[in-house]
Amino acid sequence: MAHTYTPGLKVVERTVIRKRRILPLKGEVLVERGAAVRAEDVVAKTDLPGKVYPINVANILGIVPEDIEHFMLVKPGGVVEKDKPIAMTKGLWGFFKSSCFTPAEGTIENVSKVTGQVLVRGEPLPVSVDAYIDGIVVEVIENEGVVVEAQGAFVQGIFGVGGEACGVIRMVCSSPKEIMDRGSVPDDCKGQILVGGSLVTSDATKRAIELGAVGIVVGGLADQDLRDFLGYDIGVAITGSEQLGVTLVITEGFGEINMANSTFEILKSNEGRRASINGATQIRAGVLRPEVVIPLDASEVKQRTETEEKPSVGLQVGSEIRAIREPYFGRLGKVIALPPELRVLETESRVRVLEVEFDDGSKTVLPRANVEMIEH
Amino acid sequence: MTEIVPEKVRSILATDCGSTTTKAILIEKRDGEYRLIVRGEAPTTVEAPFEDVTMGALNAIAEVEELADRKLLDGSQIISPQTDAKTGVDIYISTSSAGGGLQMMVAAVVKSMTVESAQRAALGAGAIVMDAIASNDGRLAHEKIERIRQLRPDMILLAGGIDGGTVSHVVEMSELIGAADPRPRLGMSYRLPVIYAGNKDARAEIKQRLGEKTDLSIVDNLRPVLERENLIPARNKIHDLFMEHVMAQAPGYKKLMAWTDAPIMPTPGAVGKIIEAIAKLENIQVVGVDIGGATTDIFSVFSGVFNRTVSANLGMSYSVSNVLAEAGLENLMRWIPFDIDERDLRNRIKNKMIRPTTIPQSLQELIIEQAIAREALRLAFEHHKSLAVGLKGVQQERTISDAFSQSRSGETLVNLMALDMLVGSGGILSHAPRRHQAAVMLIDAFQPEGITRLAVDSIFMMPQLGVLSTLHPTAATEVFDKDCLIHLGTCIAPRGSGKPGAPCMQVSADLPNGEHREISLSLGEMYLLEAKVGETIQLTVNPHRGFDVGAGAGKSLAAKVSGGVVGVILDARGRPIALPADKPERVRKFQEWHKALSVYPEYSF
Numbered sequence: 004m005a006h007t008y009t010p011g012l013k014v015v016e017r018t019v020i021r022k023r024r025i026l027p028l029k030g031e032v033l034v035e036r037g038a039a040v041r042a043e044d045v046v047a048k049t050d051l052p053g054k055v056y057p058i059n060v061a062n063i064l065g066i067v068p069e070d071i072e073h074f075m076l077v078k079p080g081g082v083v084e085k086d087k088p089i090a091m092t093k094g095l096w097g098f099f100k101s102s103c104f105t106p107a108e109g110t111i112e113n114v115s116k117v118t119g120q121v122l123v124r125g126e127p128l129p130v131s132v133d134a135y136i137d138g139i140v141v142e143v144i145e146n147e148g149v150v151v152e153a154q155g156a157f158v159q160g161i162f163g164v165g166g167e168a169c170g171v172i173r174m175v176c177s178s179p180k181e182i183m184d185r186g187s188v189p190d191d192c193k194g195q196i197l198v199g200g201s202l203v204t205s206d207a208t209k210r211a212i213e214l215g216a217v218g219i220v221v222g223g224l225a226d227q228d229l230r231d232f233l234g235y236d237i238g239v240a241i242t243g244s245e246q247l248g249v250t251l252v253i254t255e256g257f258g259e260i261n262m263a264n265s266t267f268e269i270l271k272s273n274e275g276r277r278a279s280i281n282g283a284t285q286i287r288a289g290v291l292r293p294e295v296v297i298p299l300d301a302s303e304v305k306q307r308t309e310t311e312e313k314p315s316v317g318l319q320v321g322s323e324i325r326a327i328r329e330p331y332f333g334r335l336g337k338v339i340a341l342p343p344e345l346r347v348l349e350t351e352s353r354v355r356v357l358e359v360e361f362d363d364g365s366k367t368v369l370p371r372a373n374v375e376m377i378e379h
Numbered sequence: 380m381t382e383i384v385p386e387k388v389r390s391i392l393a394t395d396c397g398s399t400t401t402k403a404i405l406i407e408k409r410d411g412e413y414r415l416i417v418r419g420e421a422p423t424t425v426e427a428p429f430e431d432v433t434m435g436a437l438n439a440i441a442e443v444e445e446l447a448d449r450k451l452l453d454g455s456q457i458i459s460p461q462t463d464a465k466t467g468v469d470i471y472i473s474t475s476s477a478g479g480g481l482q483m484m485v486a487a488v489v490k491s492m493t494v495e496s497a498q499r500a501a502l503g504a505g506a507i508v509m510d511a512i513a514s515n516d517g518r519l520a521h522e523k524i525e526r527i528r529q530l531r532p533d534m535i536l537l538a539g540g541i542d543g544g545t546v547s548h549v550v551e552m553s554e555l556i557g558a559a560d561p562r563p564r565l566g567m568s569y570r571l572p573v574i575y576a577g578n579k580d581a582r583a584e585i586k587q588r589l590g591e592k593t594d595l596s597i598v599d600n601l602r603p604v605l606e607r608e609n610l611i612p613a614r615n616k617i618h619d620l621f622m623e624h625v626m627a628q629a630p631g632y633k634k635l636m637a638w639t640d641a642p643i644m645p646t647p648g649a650v651g652k653i654i655e656a657i658a659k660l661e662n663i664q665v666v667g668v669d670i671g672g673a674t675t676d677i678f679s680v681f682s683g684v685f686n687r688t689v690s691a692n693l694g695m696s697y698s699v700s701n702v703l704a705e706a707g708l709e710n711l712m713r714w715i716p717f718d719i720d721e722r723d724l725r726n727r728i729k730n731k732m733i734r735p736t737t738i739p740q741s742l743q744e745l746i747i748e749q750a751i752a753r754e755a756l757r758l759a760f761e762h763h764k765s766l767a768v769g770l771k772g773v774q775q776e777r778t779i780s781d782a783f784s785q786s787r788s789g790e791t792l793v794n795l796m797a798l799d800m801l802v803g804s805g806g807i808l809s810h811a812p813r814r815h816q817a818a819v820m821l822i823d824a825f826q827p828e829g830i831t832r833l834a835v836d837s838i839f840m841m842p843q844l845g846v847l848s849t850l851h852p853t854a855a856t857e858v859f860d861k862d863c864l865i866h867l868g869t870c871i872a873p874r875g876s877g878k879p880g881a882p883c884m885q886v887s888a889d890l891p892n893g894e895h896r897e898i899s900l901s902l903g904e905m906y907l908l909e910a911k912v913g914e915t916i917q918l919t920v921n922p923h924r925g926f927d928v929g930a931g932a933g934k935s936l937a938a939k940v941s942g943g944v945v946g947v948i949l950d951a952r953g954r955p956i957a958l959p960a961d962k963p964e965r966v967r968k969f970q971e972w973h974k975a976l977s978v979y980p981e982y983s984f
Binding site for chain 1: 530
């Protein structure tokens with residue numbers, strides 16, 4: 004392949020961040036346009052219809068569905084109590100009656116003469132949506148929610164687990180190369196987002212959870228540790244609803260891999276600030292990446308400014324690259340040659356390659372598909 | 380699209396925009412026949428930061444330009460028609476499964492009834508079913524709403540209720556969809572297509588709830604009565620909407636559609652066309668597989684019945700991690716003939732998932748990737764076997780008792796002993812550095828029984844030829860015969876099991892060079908007979924008692940079998956293949972097999 008691209012993750016010091024905060028069903032918006040909100044402020048709420056319990060009354064009572072209405076004790080719209088009968092046969096001379104009970108309290112929503120099924124709708128469930136980031140409400144979507152806007156730093160990771168959380172940024176490693184182990188986790192990390200270096204160990208994650216940290220941002224994570232925490236393998240990369248006890252954002256990849264310097268520096272320069280974190284990831288089609296949002300205080304925002312994103316240039320001699328595949332995974336270096344002809348690899352495949360000089364001065368040949376450019 | 384006069388076509392450019400890479404091929408008419416000239420590829424650019432599929436297509440075409448020394452592009456425009464022997468092409472066509480293909484969600488009332496029918500309709504149309512929502516699936520209403528929002532499907536198929544039956548359940552489902560106000564995955568500016576194929580009495584209610592929020596289409600009920608499915612109208616609508624909406628909204632596709640001389644076809648649809656054509660032409664039973672980055676599609680033709688399944692989430696890049704999750708580490712490790720740390724293997728697989736365009740650089744990495752492919756293929760084939768019956772693509776009659784017992788309607792149509800030809804396509808098979816590796820991957824994963832021809836798509840061009848066959852059948856057939864299908868050879872494998880080392884089969888073979896060979900194989904052995912493409916071997920196979928090679932247990936069979944780039948493989952490992960449980964013994968056997976078949980001659984185990 005002649006071309007190679009970075010996955011297109013956004014890591015910027017200052018940008019305008021906008022978040023749509025929408026209820027799952029129409030409800031009430033609690034804030035007005037222009038209001039300053041904190042991440043944990045509830046901005047909209049509603050009552051969701053309760054759980055639906057289908058009960059096949061015709062089967063249970065041994066009747067034909069068309070006759071179901073004759074046996075119902077409660078009509079559609081009527082209120083039912085848990086474990087109380089909702090339908091009953093007449094029996095024989097008042098004996099041998101069969102009854103059908105409801106598994107939950109609620110209302111009878113539907114009685115079907117076709118399937119003999121009765122739907123009981125449980126009690127409504129209150130649901131609310133918070134602002135997720137500190138910022139200003141710039142748009143109110145009537146009965147649905149709001150758009151919250153903030154200016155600040157924005158870091159996208161490559162993979163994450165766990166949902167939305169908010170806390171104060173705290174650096175627990177002094178360099179992007181350092182491993183975040185149990186000893187790196189400070190006792191007073193409750194409510195904080197901990198920033199590590201090249202890897203977070205299983206012990207460090209456990210300790211962070213025990214002590215109540217809300218987030219971990221780190222270069223790498225061992226998949227085995229992730230599996231042990233979750234109790235299952237993540238197959239399809241659709242995450243965000245895991246109940247891990249902490250939200251994890253991996254910026255580089257699986258295994259030990261240094262956090263990109265630029266990412267580390269942005270996080271470091273924001274130490275002590277409140278940030279919002281979300282591990283939700285969908286890799287396919289790149290619609291959703293995990294993120295860390297670090298809004299500026301309203302007083303710091305004089306005008307709307309955004310760090311300009313540099314246009315991406317292709318690979319050139321001199322380009323800084325990172326190897327993204329074994330046997331050189333994670334190693335950094337500079338391109339020293341871009342031979343145009345196809346070369347034969349050890350696998351006997353013929354591919355486009357580049358010659359690289361690694362940081363330690365050693366040189367090798369890598370398939371172009373196996374490197375990622377590091378852009379500053 | 381311009382009028383095509385087939386006889387006047389001198390050159391054809393075709394691209395397939397896959398989820399990971401975009402492949403371009405150039406076909407030229409030389410000396411009166413159409414031949415493949417070169418092939419180029421580039422990463423697909425349907426995702427951020429590019430979000431324009433044409434960029435990847437242009438990059439792949441630029442590579443073709445370079446390799447063929449022919450000017451095809453004028454800036455970012457394809458030069459068409461051809462102006463001279465070195466400039467432009469007469470036809471440009473494309474297929475696509477970029478962004479993971481067509482991702483759908485189905486919603487219906489009863490999980491084991493209308494939901495199943497809706498799933499069959501969507502799968503048969505070449506879609507991936509991301510989730511199936513039912514009134515009685517145990518999830519809370521708000522959980523369903525969240526799920527619809529979170530998954531962001533390309534399209535939703537809503538069904539439920541027999542005609543004349545209750546309307547309330549399906550209306551409730553429509554309310555949930557309406558409440559979710561789902562946004563399509565690709566492109567924010569259009570309304571999500573929803574197809575309603577449920578109780579006809581509920582149409583007005585559905586229209587009222589979804590007519591404004593979504594792009595609603597209404598088709599005939601896919602389950603008009605309990606005992607009958609009518610899937611065709613829903614499937615046709617899915618195809619139409621895929622072209623009109625999903626494709627048109629995918630980043631850059633509008634531009635791509637304007638360039639092509641035929642409608643862009645979903646990749647599984649295009650490959651299916653080719654597989655069906657092979658079976659029809661040779662009157663044989665065929666299984667075809669296209670293993671991609673995100674999905675694995677399996678096609679089969681048995682007794683003239685064509686079936687297609689799309690195994691979402693089984694693939695070699697985006698979905699590679701799911702292969703591990705579904706197959707389990709043990710199943711995967713059994714194909715790896717050396718020690719590897721489990722933690723390391725897991726990280727490698729996950730890194731492939733998050734950086735899907737990387738390729739194996741070391742032989743060890745290649746062996747690992749090919750081990751994963753065996754499991755992906757095996758799982759996808761299991762899936763196909765279980766659904767082949769229910770996806771006949773015609774109206775299917777079921778009795779009321781079948782419908783209520785929710786049983787699968789009968790046995791699978793897939794019969795490995797009757798299988799005549801196994802065709803592999805997709806990067807891992809087509810690009811295996813040695814064809815022997817592709818042959819062994821196919822045999823290990825599909826475990827063909829009796830006598831089976833093996834073939835691979837030479838450079839993964841079946842999708843392009845599939846769409847070309849709709850526009851220029853002659854060119855498609857010529858290129859397919861001469862440049863696409865690589866005949867690997869034939870696999871001869873008796874069905875049966877026994878103790879390792881016990882006698883399995885005796886083979887008398889008259890080789891193309893006139894030599895006569897008598898081969899005696901014990902259970903657990905493999906042997907390769909040399910026979911090139913176009914050559915045949917006349918042989919008689921005498922399976923030992925308890926083993927069947929097609930004529931019945933212990934009965935001998937005489938046949939003339941085709942050679943290929945690999946040869947004729949005698950596989951006496953039994954069916955199902957029993958790998959030694961003991962690891963050192965397993966590794967020793969792998970070395971023996973790989974040596975016998977010349978799979979990894981460069982690797983020192």
